[in-house]
C-alpha cells in the first residue's frame with residue numbers, strides 16, 4: 001500500500017499528522033517557503049511574480065526538517081508520501097464552504113433589490129424576506145425545470161439563510177450538489193441585473209465560481225495539473241475584467 005494523497009482541512013491535517021509547517025508557524029507551507037509574517041515571502045503577496053511562487057520546497061528538505069524534531073510525523077513515514085501531494089478538496093472548500101456565503105449573500109441582495117417581485121414593507125423583517133425568498137424559489141425551480149437540471153434544494157427561507165436575526169451574515173445552507181445548482185442559477189439572475197458597478201462585480205464573481213465548478217467537473221482528477229492551469233487562466237481572465245471596471 002502506498003500513500004497517494006489525502007483530503008482534509010488544514011487544521012485536521014496539522015493535528016492528525018503533526019505537520020511541521022502550518023498557519024501558526026512563521027513558515028506555513030509544506031510545499032513552498034511562504035511565510036505568515038513580514039518579509040518578501042509573505043503569503044499574501046498575490047502577484048504573479050511573488051517571490052514565494054519561485055521556489056518549491058523539496059521533499060528531502062521537508063524530511064530533513066522533520067528529522068530535527070523529537071515528535072513523530074506519521075504522514076511522512078508513509079510509503080509514497082510526497083509534500084507536493086496536497087490537493088484542494090473542492091467539495092468542502094468550495095461547494096460546502098465559500099459558495100454557501102456567496103449564494104447566501106447574492107440571494108439576499110437580489111431579494112432586497114426586489115428582483116423576484118415587488119417588495120412589501122408590511123410585517124416583520126423575516127416574514128417580508130421569506131415572501132421574497134419564496135418568489136425566488138419559484139423562479140429557481142422554473143429555471144431548473146427549463147434546463148432539465150435536477151436538485152433537492154429545499155425552499156429558501158430566512159432560516160435556510162442562517163439568519164435567525166436580521167443582522168446575521170446570510171449563508172445559504174445547501175448540500176454540495178444543490179450549492180452548485182443554486183450558484184449557476186444566481187449567476188444567470190445576476191447577469192440579467194448588472195445595474196451598477198457592484199452588480200457587474202457580483203455577476204462576474206458568481207460566473208467565475210460557476211465556470212470553476214464546471215471546469216473541475218469536466219476535467220476530474222487526475223488531470224489536476226490541467227485544472228490548475230485552467231483555473232489560473234479563469235482567475236486571471238476574470239481578474240483582468242474586474243480590474244478594468246474597478247481601477248480607473
Ligand SMILES: [Zn+2]
Nearest residue numbers: 029031032034
Ligand atoms: Zn505553498
